[in-house]
Amino acid sequence: MTLEKVFDYYKQNKVFTRQQLVDLLHDDRPDTWDRITYEADQVRRKYMGNAVHIRGIIEFSNHCFRNCSYCGINRNNPNLIRYRIPPEVIVDTAWEAAGKGIKTVVLQSGEDLYFTGEMLADIVRSIKPTGMAITLSVGERAEADYRLWKEAGADRYLLKFETSNSKLYTHLHPGASLHKRLYCLEVLRRLGYQIGSGFMVGLPGQTEEMLADDIIFLQALKPDMAGIGPFIPHPSTPLGRSLPGNVTLSLKVLALIRLMLPTAHLPATTALSSLHQDGRKQGLNGGANVLMPNITPIQYRKLYEIYPHKAEIMQSPAELYENIAQLLTQMDREIANDVGNNWTMSS
Ligand code: 5AD
Numbered sequence: 607m608t609l610e611k612v613f614d615y616y617k618q619n620k621v622f623t624r625q626q627l628v629d630l631l632h633d634d635r636p637d638t639w640d641r642i643t644y645e646a647d648q649v650r651r652k653y654m655g656n657a658v659h660i661r662g663i664i665e666f667s668n669h670c671f672r673n674c675s676y677c678g679i680n681r682n683n684p685n686l687i688r689y690r691i692p693p694e695v696i697v698d699t700a701w702e703a704a705g706k707g708i709k710t711v712v713l714q715s716g717e718d719l720y721f722t723g724e725m726l727a728d729i730v731r732s733i734k735p736t737g738m739a740i741t742l743s744v745g746e747r748a749e750a751d752y753r754l755w756k757e758a759g760a761d762r763y764l765l766k767f768e769t770s771n772s773k774l775y776t777h778l779h780p781g782a783s784l785h786k787r788l789y790c791l792e793v794l795r796r797l798g799y800q801i802g803s804g805f806m807v808g809l810p811g812q813t814e815e816m817l818a819d820d821i822i823f824l825q826a827l828k829p830d831m832a833g834i835g836p837f838i839p840h841p842s843t844p845l846g847r848s849l850p851g852n853v854t855l856s857l858k859v860l861a862l863i864r865l866m867l868p869t870a871h872l873p874a875t876t877a878l879s880s881l882h883q884d885g886r887k888q889g890l891n892g893g894a895n896v897l898m899p900n901i902t903p904i905q906y907r908k909l910y911e912i913y914p915h916k917a918e919i920m921q922s923p924a925e926l927y928e929n930i931a932q933l934l935t936q937m938d939r940e941i942a943n944d945v946g947n948n949w950t951m952s953s
Pocket residue numbers: 676677678766768805806835836837838839840877912913
């Protein structure tokens with residue numbers, strides 16, 4: 607099928623078939639990439655407008671009881687100083703961000719049961735009066751905790767499925783299952799959270815067919831937000847000697863997701879900008895409408911090393927905000943002045 611025919615099909619059906627996705631991912635001609643990016647940019651403009659949502663992320667603990675084989679903060683990495691940010695500092699950091707006009711705060715950590723349901727609920731309650739939307743991203747927890755946090759005022763939950771291939775999932779996440787992860791997403795949705803999910807591109811053992819399945823899976827899941835990033839090998843993990851994910855392929859996947867999920871919030875992820883200087887800009891040019899600057903207090907930032915050479919390790923929140931403002935001005939885009947809920951998808 608020619609590219610023209612594939613896009614005719616898309617325009618009639620608003621989806622691609624699995625085979626079309628595989629072919630598009632496989633086809634590495636620059637024209638194909640340009641076309642996918644162009645179409646994704648059109649769809650982003652039409653459904654999401656020119657506003658870019660800023661979600662400030664606070665990585666509040668790098669303790670983790672899991673041993674995911676790609677992740678640098680997995681429990682078996684001995685070459686890492688572990689930290690927990692005191693609750694009052696987490697809350698102060700969020701208030702500062704609110705003062706700078708940031709409208710969403712994302713609280714992320716390793717799976718760390720030191721932060722009990724009640725402790726996190728208290729943190730959420732203390733941040734709530736800022737008026738910011740609150741996203742939690744702390745992994746798989748009991749339904750009772752998810753409920754407590756929702757009642758405390760959390761709005762959204764980010765839990766990536768990482769790969770929709772259950773064999774690969776089990777291989778990468780010893781002792782865990784895709785089934786359990788999807789169950790958590792279901793519970794979160796039932797409790798009324800806006801759901802964020804997503805996956806990695808270029809995982810060892812991942813094929814183009816699996817990526818096509820990931821895209822189709824994501825479409826069926828209908829998350830309010832989806833984060834896509836290239837896999838980056840971390841030397842202190844079992845996958846430390848693997849090749850990194852390809853940036854172009856990741857950008858292509860991002861653009862295809864914009865085409866398949868026109869109204870989802872899609873960040874140009876930190877992993878993209880970590881592998882490629884222009885990654886963030888290219889993401890915004892090819893379907894993305896969200897940026898997630900790291901507002902973790904600087905002394906902790908380099909310790910949240912899920913992968914090496916993470917971008918934005920040293921800049922203050924003010925500098926990051928300034929960089930974003932400059933980039934968006936250059937690109938003729940603006941910073942959103944609403945919290946960026948996605949009620950169209952969740953209702
Ligand atoms: N490379 C790229 N992304 C990673 N993540 C974790 N480890 C890596 C890695 N080595 C991503 C996962 C996780 C998010 C917090 O970071 O997708 O959901």
